[in-house]
Amino acid sequence: MSSVLREQESAGPATAGSSPAQPIPPRLTSSQRTWGRRSPGGRATRSVVRCRPAVAPLQRCSTSAPTRPSTAAPSPRTAAARSHPRPGPALPVPRSPGARHPLTADPAPPIPAPPTPSGPAPAGTWICPRGRLGEPGCTPGTVRQLMFAPLLTDRLTDRPTDSQPARAPPGRPIRDSLASTDRRRRPIRAELPRSADQSERRREISHFSPRSRGASRLPGVPRAGLLRHRLDRGVRGLSSRPGPACPGGQWLRARPGPTRPPEANGRGTAPPSAPTRPGRQRQRGRVIEEEMGRWQDMGLEELEKQYSPSRWSRRMDSESVIQAHIDVMTAGTQKAQAAARTSLHVPYGDGDGEKLDIYFPGDSSETFPVFVYIHGGYWQCLSKDASGFAAPALLSQGIAVVAIGYDIAPKGHIDAMVLQVRRSLAFLVKQYHRIRGIYLCGHSAGAHLAAMVLSTDWTEFGVVPDIRGAVLVSGVYDLEPLLHTYVNDALNMSLEVAQRNSPILCITQAVPVAASCEVLVAVAQHDSPEFRRQSQEYSQALRLAGWSVSLLDLASVDHFDIIEKLSEETYVLTQVILNMIARAC
Numbered sequence: 001m002s003s004v005l006r007e008q009e010s011a012g013p014a015t016a017g018s019s020p021a022q023p024i025p026p027r028l029t030s031s032q033r034t035w036g037r038r039s040p041g042g043r044a045t046r047s048v049v050r051c052r053p054a055v056a057p058l059q060r061c062s063t064s065a066p067t068r069p070s071t072a073a074p075s076p077r078t079a080a081a082r083s084h085p086r087p088g089p090a091l092p093v094p095r096s097p098g099a100r101h102p103l104t105a106d107p108a109p110p111i112p113a114p115p116t117p118s119g120p121a122p123a124g125t126w127i128c129p130r131g132r133l134g135e136p137g138c139t140p141g142t143v144r145q146l147m148f149a150p151l152l153t154d155r156l157t158d159r160p161t162d163s164q165p166a167r168a169p170p171g172r173p174i175r176d177s178l179a180s181t182d183r184r185r186r187p188i189r190a191e192l193p194r195s196a197d198q199s200e201r202r203r204e205i206s207h208f209s210p211r212s213r214g215a216s217r218l219p220g221v222p223r224a225g226l227l228r229h230r231l232d233r234g235v236r237g238l239s240s241r242p243g244p245a246c247p248g249g250q251w252l253r254a255r256p257g258p259t260r261p262p263e264a265n266g267r268g269t270a271p272p273s274a275p276t277r278p279g280r281q282r283q284r285g286r287v288i289e290e291e292m293g294r295w296q297d298m299g300l301e302e303l304e305k306q307y308s309p310s311r312w313s314r315r316m317d318s319e320s321v322i323q324a325h326i327d328v329m330t331a332g333t334q335k336a337q338a339a340a341r342t343s344l345h346v347p348y349g350d351g352d353g354e355k356l357d358i359y360f361p362g363d364s365s366e367t368f369p370v371f372v373y374i375h376g377g378y379w380q381c382l383s384k385d386a387s388g389f390a391a392p393a394l395l396s397q398g399i400a401v402v403a404i405g406y407d408i409a410p411k412g413h414i415d416a417m418v419l420q421v422r423r424s425l426a427f428l429v430k431q432y433h434r435i436r437g438i439y440l441c442g443h444s445a446g447a448h449l450a451a452m453v454l455s456t457d458w459t460e461f462g463v464v465p466d467i468r469g470a471v472l473v474s475g476v477y478d479l480e481p482l483l484h485t486y487v488n489d490a491l492n493m494s495l496e497v498a499q500r501n502s503p504i505l506c507i508t509q510a511v512p513v514a515a516s517c518e519v520l521v522a523v524a525q526h527d528s529p530e531f532r533r534q535s536q537e538y539s540q541a542l543r544l545a546g547w548s549v550s551l552l553d554l555a556s557v558d559h560f561d562i563i564e565k566l567s568e569e570t571y572v573l574t575q576v577i578l579n580m581i582a583r584a585c
């Protein structure tokens with residue numbers, strides 16, 4: 001181990017050197033473990049699993065799952081991404097037993113035997129193997145529903161590369177502010193051949209999913225051109241009181257009003273009460289159907305609401321849910337630091353913010369998988385000091401945790417943040433030779449940064465991190481809509497910056513080895529429709545580029561507790577991550 005990474009013994013009694021690193025224990029039945037695996041030949045699988053943390057009564061589940069035809073035509077945006085100057089991540093990592101990692105001095109350890117199935121899945125586990133629903137491993141109460149991603153076409157347009165930020169003139173929808181570029185754009189359909197099998201599946205899905213009648217997509221995500229989504233009424237307005245201080249940065253709070261003058265950062269004004277299209281409402285608190293358009297057609301007020309995750313939580317009001325999030329993440333991290341052996345504030349660069357925290361599993365003398373967490377906070381809030389909360393659940397399974405720090409805005413610029421997280425990974429790989437695979441995880445803005453890491457050309461870094469999995473939780477993958485919201489006040493992105501930092505525009509064609517990196521895109525039921533759409537479209541685009549991707553729609557959670565609960569060993573996402581690591585080890 002490099003001296004820079006030598007552990008500082010800050011271990012508490014619980015884990016310090018006590019338990020030897022255990023191989024990740026089996027948690028799922030053999031059929032369950034096949035969930036999300038790659039199809040023969042390395043083609044990406046496509047699966048959307050809607051799941052519920054608690055055991056829920058089985059509604060119905062289908063019995064077969066088609067894979068995307070391998071002859072699928074790439075979307076124009078994917079095609080554009082392929083010609084992007086950045087080449088795809090090449091991950092030439094030997095996986096055979098006894099092989100040497102090209103970047104380590106130590107021989108790679110023998111690959112442990114896959115976990116043996118032992119009994120039924122833990123309560124609340126919902127994982128469904130593709131094509132095996134209905135088999136013994138897929139028991140009533142474990143599966144809510146299985147759906148397939150739709151073929152989203154309306155956002156798959158080619159983009160201008162203007163360096164001028166877009167503006168929304170007063171009283172006009174965002175779309176009008178894009179007129180100079182948008183009118184030149186012709187929406188290009190990226191439909192894939194639709195087999196009879198797929199049509200059949202859509203019928204099955206709508207039959208089995210009464211709450212998503214006729215929709216073969218995530219609820220809340222638009223059908224091409226027209227969004228018919230359901231959401232609870234009772235979205236709370238925001239208080240005008242100033243919010244609590246946000247550790248690591250300024251307080252983030254969406255303003256209720258859109259009355260701001262046009263500014264150089266790309267935001268413009270919008271009508272004070274830019275109406276969304278009329279929706280059909282039932283009673284307060286009950287499910288409604290509402291029609292909305294693309295983000296370009298939204299008024300600024302609606303767009304700000306869509307990009308204010310706290311306004312979609314059903315647990316608390318906007319300010320409370322953010323404050324609770326900060327508190328929970330910080331307290332969880334402190335608890336983890338008190339119990340684990342750690343190396344804190346390890347510099348990976350010269351900048352003040354370029355530090356990372358390492359949490360070591362009980363026995364770190366052997367090689368171990370590393371879970372690298374990139375925090376969220378809209379690139380303006382939180383820090384690595386609130387990023388160790390998931391460590392206890394992972395350390396106990398022999399997985400090290402690394403929390404990455406980066407310079408948030410306004411000090412940090414989005415280009416710099418992307419570079420920092422890339423450099424932090426390169427640093428880890430160069431400095432520490434006992435890493436047995438990296439599993440990236442990012443939440444919200446951190447998911448964006450993690451997604452940018454996936455499209456890194458590592459040649460300029462001199463190393464190729466062995467990224468075997470990526471878990472992208474409630475992320476933003478197309479930054480352009482943010483240009484028109486309060487989020488860009490601190491980020492100050494131009495259209496050009498937003499585009500070159502939009503993962504959906506940087507997707508690289510998966511090469512066979514890169515395809516062995518499993519990507520899990522997770523989104524919360526109570527994320528906003530725009531967040532949900534972004535997750536769906538990004539996962540779809542990755543899949544079309546040959547990546548192995550699963551889209552996970554987590555029921556009964558919002559933008560914040562979807563990640564907070566990672567501190568719980570029994571939480572479904574924790575189980576998915578453990579399972580992903582077990583499969584890849």
Ligand SMILES: Nc1ccccc1C(=O)C[C@H](N)C(=O)O
Binds near residue numbers: 307308311318322
């Ligand atoms: N993702 C976060 C993580 C931590 C703290 C805040 C956020 C936010 O997104 C704040 C945003 N202004 C909101 O209205 O929800």
